[in-house]
Amino acid sequence: MLNIILIILSGVVVGYFVRKIPQVKYVGTIISLIIILLLFFLGVSVGANEQVVNNFSSIGLDALIITLGGTVGTILCAWWVYVRFFNRKGKNR
Amino acid sequence: MKQSLIYLLLFALGVILALFGWIPEALLRDDISKWILYGLLFFVGIQIGSSKNMFTAVKRFGFKIALVPIATTVGTFAGVALVSVLLPERSLSDCLSVGAGFAYYSLSSILISEFRGVELGTVALLANIMREFIVLVFTPWMVKYFGRLSPICAGGATTMDTTLPIITKYSGPDYVVVALFHGMIIDFSVPLWVSFFLAL
Numbered sequence: 001m002l003n004i005i006l007i008i009l010s011g012v013v014v015g016y017f018v019r020k021i022p023q024v025k026y027v028g029t030i031i032s033l034i035i036i037l038l039l040f041f042l043g044v045s046v047g048a049n050e051q052v053v054n055n056f057s058s059i060g061l062d063a064l065i066i067t068l069g070g071t072v073g074t075i076l077c078a079w080w081v082y083v084r085f086f087n088r089k090g091k092n093r
Numbered sequence: 094m095k096q097s098l099i100y101l102l103l104f105a106l107g108v109i110l111a112l113f114g115w116i117p118e119a120l121l122r123d124d125i126s127k128w129i130l131y132g133l134l135f136f137v138g139i140q141i142g143s144s145k146n147m148f149t150a151v152k153r154f155g156f157k158i159a160l161v162p163i164a165t166t167v168g169t170f171a172g173v174a175l176v177s178v179l180l181p182e183r184s185l186s187d188c189l190s191v192g193a194g195f196a197y198y199s200l201s202s203i204l205i206s207e208f209r210g211v212e213l214g215t216v217a218l219l220a221n222i223m224r225e226f227i228v229l230v231f232t233p234w235m236v237k238y239f240g241r242l243s244p245i246c247a248g249g250a251t252t253m254d255t256t257l258p259i260i261t262k263y264s265g266p267d268y269v270v271v272a273l274f275h276g277m278i279i280d281f282s283v284p285l286w287v288s289f290f291l292a293l
Contacts (some may be wrong), residue, residue, distance in 0.1 A: 004204075004288045007131055008281070011138015020142035023140050028141050032096060034133045035199040036103050041126050042203060042218070043107020043115050045211045053112065059212065062183065063191070063219035065176050070192040070220075071227055073172020074246045075239050077164040082240035085157045 097109035097225070097255060100199055104218070125252045130203055134284060137200070141281050153270055161271055162278040165246040166286075169195065186293040187213055193286035194221040195249025195279045196228070196256075201287050208291045224249060236263045245272050250283050 018024055046052050052059065110116050151158060164223045173192035177185050191213065198221030204210030206214025228235075228251070232244040241264040248256040253276025 004110055004132070004134060004284050007134045008138040008141075008284060010282075011135040011140075012122050012142035013138075014135075015139035015142025015144075017142075018139070023141070027136055027143070031133065031136050031140060033252070034129060034136065035203075036100060037103045037204045038126060038129055038133065039100050040107040042119045042206055042211070042214060043104040043109075044111045045107075045206065046104075046215055047108035047111025048116070049211045055149060055212075056215075058222055059215050060219055062180055063216045064223060065179055066173055066188055066191050066216070067220040067223040067227070069172040069174075069176030070169040071172070071247050073170075073175070074165050074168035074249075075243045077168030078161070078242040078246035079239040080163040080240040081160050085160055086242060087240065 096262040097222075101222070118168055126203075127198075127207055130207055133200070133203075136168045137280070137284070141277060144277060146223060151274065158271060158274055161242060161245060161275045162282070164242070165195065165249060165275065165279060166282070169193075169249070190287050190290035191220050192289055193283060194224075195283055196221050197250035197280065197283045198225065204284060205288050205291065208288070218237045221249075225251050225255060227280045229259060232256070232259045232263050241265065241268055242271070245275050248272070248276070250276055250280040253280065 015024070015027075169192050171190060173188050174185060177183065177188040180188060187209070190205060190209070191201070194205075194217050198218050201221055202214045202218035205217045212284040224247070228244055228248045235243040235247060243255070244260050245252050245266060245268065248260060251257075252260060257269070257272055257276070261269050264272070
């Protein structure tokens with residue numbers, strides 16, 4: 001797992017030094033293309049995996065439960081921070 | 094939105110091709126995708142390192158802007174930890190690694206599939222797509238009842254791209270810098286948190 005952190009950090013360092021080069025704007029496109037490629041491969045592994053295909057609905061339900069938990073928790077936390085720190089004296093109105 | 098559709102189409106295409114057995118065996122080896130994944134992470138790093146919005150946002154809102162990604166992270170992990178009780182067959186760390194996708198479904202599902210298997214990777218893909226979808230659909234309602242920060246925190250890593258337009262519309266242009274700053278920090282934290290929870 002340390003590899004992952006080191007790879008991203010080296011990217012950040014390189015990115016900082018090349019930030020004034022105009023071609024940097026293509027990085028977003030490169031990322032999208034790689035993601036498309038990898039998601040296609042992920043689709044292939046999902047389709048080739050009988051365990052996943054046969055349990056797709058229970059996998060979907062687990063995903064929904066995790067997402068609802070995380071999203072509701074986050075909204076409540078955001079609400080508290082907003083009321084406590086951001087919306088004082090109505091200055092953001 | 095268009096980009097998300099393309100991602101989903103390609104994923105679905107992969108599923109369908111594999112279901113019908115139209116994929117040559119050579120493509121099913123996963124050592125290639127690991128190297129592509131490392132390349133992806135490197136480019137994600139470059140994107141973060143070369144972006145300029147970070148500093149202007151901090152100047153404008155001061156220290157309290159840092160509270161926004163903290164609220165996102167704490168709220169998500171607390172909520173996921175609570176509902177993980179409902180999923181006895183999944184470990185807490187697996188649930189948290191899915192939650193740590195913060196709606197960045199492409200990167201999180203790819204990472205999780207690589208290191209924990211396709212089954213949990215699919216959970217991550219669906220869970221994080223749903224999170225983005227919830228924000229795209231419910232932002233007006235969230236802002237009305239839970240304040241302008243709520244769609245930003247709920248949007249997770251997507252607040253610098255796919256959900257930025259709707260957040261701008263309902264939270265107001267004042268919050269665009271907050272959304273950008275927040276998206277960048279969360280974006281960067283996704284691979285770190287996901288690999289952290291997978292390593293537990």
